[in-house]
Amino acid sequence: MxxxxxxxxxxxxxxxxxxxxxxxxxxxxxxxxxxxxxxxxxxxxxxxxxxxxxxxxxxxxxxxxxxxxxxxxxxxxxxxxxxxxxxxxxxxxxxxxxxxxHSHAAMANAYEAGAAGLPCAVFCGYRGAGLKTVNPNIRSITCPFTGEELAAVPSIxxxxxxxxxxxxxxxxxxxxxxxxxxxxxxxxxxxxxxxxxxxxxxxxxxxxxxxxxxxxxxxxxxxxxxxxxxxxxxxxxxxxxxxxxxxxxxxxxxxxxxxxxMEENVMKSSPDDFTGRVAGLRNE
Known part of the structure; x- marks a missing residue:
């Protein structure tokens, strides 16, 4: 809680x-x-x-x-x-x-898989994309029902x-x-x-x-x-x-x-300072 x-x-x-x-x-x-x-x-x-x-x-x-x-x-x-x-x-x-x-789609699916307690996310994606050549965590699997090639990434x-x-x-x-x-x-x-x-x-x-x-x-x-x-x-x-x-x-x-x-605006600052920073941005 x-x-x-x-x-x-x-x-x-x-x-x-x-x-x-x-x-x-x-x-x-x-x-x-x-x-x-x-x-x-x-x-x-x-x-x-x-x-x-x-x-x-x-x-x-x-x-x-x-x-x-x-x-x-x-x-x-x-x-x-x-x-x-x-x-x-x-x-x-x-x-x-x-x-x-990763792609946006991969990240969104990986978060959803993590929220569901799953070890990985499976989705349609990365077809023709070059990211999987530099990211070993982008894998391919075959759908056991249709035989379609799908992308898989670790859950987040x-x-x-x-x-x-x-x-x-x-x-x-x-x-x-x-x-x-x-x-x-x-x-x-x-x-x-x-x-x-x-x-x-x-x-x-x-x-x-x-x-x-x-x-x-x-x-x-x-x-x-x-x-x-x-x-x-x-x-x-x-x-x-x-x-x-x-x-x-x-x-x-x-x-x-x-x-x-960073020293002036973060290290010497506090959460209270955020209120003052948005004073002129408040919605009427």
Missing amino acids: AKFLSLSEAVAENLKDGDTVAFEGFTHLIPHAAAHEAIRQGRKDLTLIRMTPDIVYDQMIGRGMAKKVIFSYAGNPGVGLLRRLRDAVENGFPQRIEIEE RPDVTFIHAQKANKRGDVLVEGIIGIQKEAVLAAKRAVVTVEEVVEDFADVHPNACILPSWTVTAISVVPGGAHPSYAHGYYARDNASYLEWDDISADRDRFHAW
Whole structure:
């Protein structure tokens, strides 16, 4: 059952060195505050999983936290490269990392398989694609019923998943509205799940029928961090901070500037600072 903890307590209790961890979010609700707390706590030797790693994984990789990244599409959305990821892969700075690249379809199916307790995901995919020549975890199997050749990849079962959501109620259920992405499956596939939320309410009212509610028994810890998805957006709360993504391209291009920015904006910061960052982005 979910416990309400401060973010520092939630990270300290649930994320350990050497863990396989997913910080999931798709377009919005990206758990930046949780990732920044992991950076402040100096976690290392992590296997980072994410369907679409963007600047928050660039930050974690640039700080030397990752030994491996399992992903599909890596980039600064709408801008370009993840420069700290590229520096690690091409130049081994600050350390060389292993990469395991998949398609979006493979990642989604692998999370679903993990949530179902299955050892692998089987689906139609990778026909004519070159990824399987560089990723030995992409295999082919023959359907025992039709004889069709299908793709198979290992299921994803993180030690811990972090997501951001709009609301939790006082029982510890979590409400996710807007684009869901793969967050639900990432939580269900994990041994432990930590959710940062914009607010805690008595109960959910006027919930859209297509909204996602994670019952409290699927969640290990909940931390209240208003603005905790910044610079991504939180549907119904604040807009995407496009300027921050553009700025990141320049910051991340230089190693010294990157570390200086991280020291000032992450290491000397706290979860409370996220509220101030989204003040001008709040939805009316």
